[in-house]
Amino acid sequence: MNYKENLINALTGEKVDVKPVVSVTQLGIVDAMEKTNTSWPEAHTDPEQMATLASSLYELAGLECARLPFCLTVEAEALGCDVSLGNNERVPEVEISPFEYADDIEAPNDFTKRGRIPTVLKAIDILKDKYEELPIIVGITGPFTLTGHLLGIENLVRYMKTDIEEVEIAVENCVDVSMDYVEAIQEHGADIICVNEPTASPELIDPNQFKSLIKPNLEDLADYIEIPKVLHICGSTQPIIRDMATCGFNGISVEEAVNIPQAEKDIEDVDCLIIGNISTSNTLLSGSADDVKNDVKTVLDEGIGLIAPSCGIAPNSPLDNIKAMVEARNEYFNL
Amino acid sequence: MSYKDLEEKMNQEKIAIRYNVVAEGAAMKAEDYPEVKEILPEEEPFRTISLEILYEDKINALKDVKKALDEGISPIEIINNGLMKGIDAVSTLYTKGVYFLPDLMLAGDAMMESVKECESVLGRKSDTKGTVVCFVAEGDPHDIGKNLILMFLRAGGYEAIDLGRDVPAAKVVEAVKEYDPIFMTGTALMTTTMTAFSKVVDALEQEGLEVPAIGCGGGAVRKDYVESMPMTVYGVEAYHTPKLADAILNDNKNWEDLRKEYSDVVGEFVSEYAS
Numbered sequence: 001m002n003y004k005e006n007l008i009n010a011l012t013g014e015k016v017d018v019k020p021v022v023s024v025t026q027l028g029i030v031d032a033m034e035k036t037n038t039s040w041p042e043a044h045t046d047p048e049q050m051a052t053l054a055s056s057l058y059e060l061a062g063l064e065c066a067r068l069p070f071c072l073t074v075e076a077e078a079l080g081c082d083v084s085l086g087n088n089e090r091v092p093e094v095e096i097s098p099f100e101y102a103d104d105i106e107a108p109n110d111f112t113k114r115g116r117i118p119t120v121l122k123a124i125d126i127l128k129d130k131y132e133e134l135p136i137i138v139g140i141t142g143p144f145t146l147t148g149h150l151l152g153i154e155n156l157v158r159y160m161k162t163d164i165e166e167v168e169i170a171v172e173n174c175v176d177v178s179m180d181y182v183e184a185i186q187e188h189g190a191d192i193i194c195v196n197e198p199t200a201s202p203e204l205i206d207p208n209q210f211k212s213l214i215k216p217n218l219e220d221l222a223d224y225i226e227i228p229k230v231l232h233i234c235g236s237t238q239p240i241i242r243d244m245a246t247c248g249f250n251g252i253s254v255e256e257a258v259n260i261p262q263a264e265k266d267i268e269d270v271d272c273l274i275i276g277n278i279s280t281s282n283t284l285l286s287g288s289a290d291d292v293k294n295d296v297k298t299v300l301d302e303g304i305g306l307i308a309p310s311c312g313i314a315p316n317s318p319l320d321n322i323k324a325m326v327e328a329r330n331e332y333f334n335l
Numbered sequence: 336m337s338y339k340d341l342e343e344k345m346n347q348e349k350i351a352i353r354y355n356v357v358a359e360g361a362a363m364k365a366e367d368y369p370e371v372k373e374i375l376p377e378e379e380p381f382r383t384i385s386l387e388i389l390y391e392d393k394i395n396a397l398k399d400v401k402k403a404l405d406e407g408i409s410p411i412e413i414i415n416n417g418l419m420k421g422i423d424a425v426s427t428l429y430t431k432g433v434y435f436l437p438d439l440m441l442a443g444d445a446m447m448e449s450v451k452e453c454e455s456v457l458g459r460k461s462d463t464k465g466t467v468v469c470f471v472a473e474g475d476p477h478d479i480g481k482n483l484i485l486m487f488l489r490a491g492g493y494e495a496i497d498l499g500r501d502v503p504a505a506k507v508v509e510a511v512k513e514y515d516p517i518f519m520t521g522t523a524l525m526t527t528t529m530t531a532f533s534k535v536v537d538a539l540e541q542e543g544l545e546v547p548a549i550g551c552g553g554g555a556v557r558k559d560y561v562e563s564m565p566m567t568v569y570g571v572e573a574y575h576t577p578k579l580a581d582a583i584l585n586d587n588k589n590w591e592d593l594r595k596e597y598s599d600v601v602g603e604f605v606s607e608y609a610s
Contacts, residue, residue: 090474091527154479161437206435235554280526281557314526
């Protein structure tokens with residue numbers, strides 16, 4: 001099977017005989033690092049390691065994509081934030097941001113040459129050279145989440161009530177920043193872009209504000225991305241499913257808190273695939289291979305578009321559970 | 336008539352245009368919800384103060400608290416009958432899906448500032464019921480949840496010790512030795528950090544330490560996972576924490592009881608605990 005073709009066909013609404021099994025979210029796990037001689041934080045900064053780890057679950061478990069990078073701090077760092085890169089079990093996080101006001105947010109001319117953006121771009125090149133038929137998924141930070149990194153998440157949440165204009169300006173500026181990065185990712189030949197927007201979850205933000213403030217910006221960003229694109233938002237996104245699905249993305253990635261049949265009903269007249277939602281905590285991290293298989297069968301019965309983890313895979317998840325995810329899909333389609 | 340002709344005839348100062356109008360009922364004021372009416376006090380100045388918390392108005396809350404203090408009203412009464420009632424109403428509307436996280440945080444800001452004002456008149460911290468230790472899981476820098484818990488615990492009359500975010504198990508063990516808390520809370524947003532809770536439990540067990548319960552909750556935290564280890568209780572909402580602490584303090588409940596009686600203890604239907 002040509003995994004790239006199959007995944008792009010599935011995302012663009014073509015009929016596929018076998019539903020792809022991928023991860024649109026973070027996929028670095030310790031088991032795979034040990035087997036591929038890679039590690040964190042090195043794989044966040046070294047393009048060779050980043051490429052190797054990005055495709056490790058394809059090599060070791062048959063997952064049908066390469067996915068990079070492994071954090072949501074690349075853009076913030078390139079804009080001048082201090083980032084702590086963490087270790088094997090800890091993903092990179094923004095520590096200090098130099099930004100105080102929305103108006104300060106602007107991409108420098110050489111933005112795509114700063115921080116770890118060149119690392120990501122180089123890793124895409126390496127993967128392109130190595131694999132012809134393996135789709136490369138690149139995760140970027142959504143504009144609202146990036147705003148949270150830059151202005152501070154607590155400030156952002158308060159501004160949503162006290163100074164909405166400040167937020168509007170900041171998010172728009174972050175869309176502009178993302179556009180430069182998107183352009184570079186496309187030039188280097190990535191196949192799919194996943195916009196990660198965890199901070200827009202209804203657990204943090206009023207769904208009405210998602211619709212009025214965040215959605216228009218996601219629409220602009222989706223419109224700008226020329227390759228197949230998906231949107232991932234964490235948490236219980238049931239109240240915003242329809243708005244997520246009508247931003248212009250080919251697919252939306254949701255957590256296990258979302259009821260798939262209900263979500264399908266909510267968006268039955270919309271051309272948008274639902275991606276997910278094998279629990280990263282209950283199942284992939286702490287469940288058995290049989291638990292994983294049961295969950296995969298359930299979501300396939302419910303008509304999920306792509307089988308994928310519900311969120312970023314926890315680094316301590318066993319490789320066997322990823323294998324089980326692929327095996328369960330194979331069994332389901334009699335492969 | 337063309338729009339241009341029409342435009343000249345219109346009084347431009349009296350025109351408001353609203354796009355994308357969605358049919359919606361008349362907005363209900365926060366104080367008019369029956370659940371809120373039940374909570375809010377009738378008597379002044381407590382009513383005004385509680386309303387100011389409900390409407391997240393830090394400036395006026397502070398002003399009216401100061402005024403009440405000047406008039407000789409007891410700071411304890413202002414806290415219990417005004418500020419606390421206001422924040423209770425806020426949590427109620429949050430549960431109902433009327434209020435959202437920004438409302439909790441802004442109302443919390445208004446309340447905490449006002450409580451400080453009362454305590455400065457009291458000349459000491461108001462008496463606390465007991466000590467609770469709060470931490471964010473190791474590796475996790477997301478502390479909104481923990482900050483809300485601190486706010487609700489302090490509002491509920493507890494001494495809440497803030498260990499900060501990204502807290503290693505060893506530091507939690509030290510805090511247990513130092514404060515001997517009646518309850519502890521651990522929060523995590525990311526799936527990648529949730530495993531830190533089992534490290535905390537292991538570290539406590541190794542030292543032979545025990546706390547009546549550790550409430551674990553936050554974004555990626557799942558009940559099944561929390562219940563796969565001893566000493567822990569899956570916490571659903573930040574404002575449940577003072578109620579869990581009350582049950583431990585007043586009724587000698589431990590983690591096993593809380594897992595069984597969670598909905599009863601917090602006094603509302605909790606779908607995560609419905610079997």
